[in-house]
Amino acid sequence: MKYRSYILVAVASAVLVTLLHLYGCNPKSPQTLNQPKVTINQSLATEKVSTQKANANVKIHNFKFEPTTLKINVGETVKFANSDEEPHTVTATDGSFDSKALDTEEAWTHTFTKSGTFPYICAIHPFMKGTVTVTSAGGNERKK
């Protein structure tokens, strides 16, 4: 008889401990067990370091500026990228900007702070011509 009650107590204790373990020590709901997925932005790592954002792009390709004529607003930045095997420059005919020679896959950015029409050439190949037309955006620009 005594032996049997020992077993009962032991079983009851085991059940109690199990219940305590299930409900007392395991408050986590299944949702919190789902770990958030960590994704590493690989594109940031492979992109060439360029902090300056361009509003427009001009590609230098086959001894041409593409697009040849570009219209932007005052304060916007244009990125000129040379994809030719030859070096090229982006040189304003009025002397207001000059990229100097850009090698293959080299890029140069310029921010246009004045409205107007700016023809430019490649100083190495003067037959290469382009134009950037800069207009003031909604007349908000009052800078001098």
Ligand SMILES: [Cu+2]
């Ligand atoms: Cu050139």
